Amino acid sequence: MGVQTDVQVGLISDEVAADGDFIVTAARPNTTATLANTEFASGGARLLSVTTAGTSDNGKTTTITGTDVFDSSISEVITSTGSAEAVDGTKYFKTVSSVVCSAQYAGNITVGSIAGAAQSVAGGGRTRLKGYSIVSGGTAGVVSFYNGTPEDGSIIMKARTIGTDNTTLDNTIPDEGLLLKDGLSIEYSVGTIDMMHFFFA
Numbered sequence: 472m473g474v475q476t477d478v479q480v481g482l483i484s485d486e487v488a489a490d491g492d493f494i495v496t497a498a499r500p501n502t503t504a505t506l507a508n509t510e511f512a513s514g515g516a517r518l519l520s521v522t523t524a525g526t527s528d529n530g531k532t533t534t535i536t537g538t539d540v541f542d543s544s545i546s547e548v549i550t551s552t553g554s555a556e557a558v559d560g561t562k563y564f565k566t567v568s569s570v571v572c573s574a575q576y577a578g579n580i581t582v583g584s585i586a587g588a589a590q591s592v593a594g595g596g597r598t599r600l601k602g603y604s605i606v607s608g609g610t611a612g613v614v615s616f617y618n619g620t621p622e623d624g625s626i627i628m629k630a631r632t633i634g635t636d637n638t639t640l641d642n643t644i645p646d647e648g649l650l651l652k653d654g655l656s657i658e659y660s661v662g663t664i665d666m667m668h669f670f671f672a
Contacts, residue, residue, distance in 0.1 A: 478601055481592040481669040485513035485661060486608075491522055491557070494535075494567050495582035504570040504582070509537075511584065516540045516563035518587035521549045522556070525578025529553030533582065535560065537567040539620050540656045541595035551576070562622050563589040563658075586660045589621050592669045595654035601670040602643040607632035612663025619653035627651070632663045648672070 539545040611634030617624040
């Protein structure tokens, strides 16, 4: 008779590089921008960035709407400066449904992803984390474990990758594990991890 267990395994594998014009390629939308892409190949969520080429766009805003790591609706307003530069957002978008500018920009804008990433484990429902295995990327970094989403939840613990490619960090959580009443989400930077497994029940 085989071993019976209620433990399940969640996988995150994300080596999709940041892309500064992945969502909106160079354009001067009057209001609603044309979307080049609406989701990421990794299946996860990314922090987004708005880059302006002009220097006369101080105070103009770009409103991004989509879904978060748990597939709930989310939006963020990113305000541009008077310089030709990128302004990073603080919310993680799994999908993007619209990008709307408050006014036409003086120069082209692009909207894309940066290295900050997040994904859900166990679909965002109540779960109990039993352990994890993290395969490090070529750069050291921090992996944060959230009860809830990175925007609204709380960090329950952190793990650090050592920056040696393909080195594995394994940890088993004692007793009954950690109960995540608001769901489990994982925050990390692309390049610091190659693959992660999460054991939950």
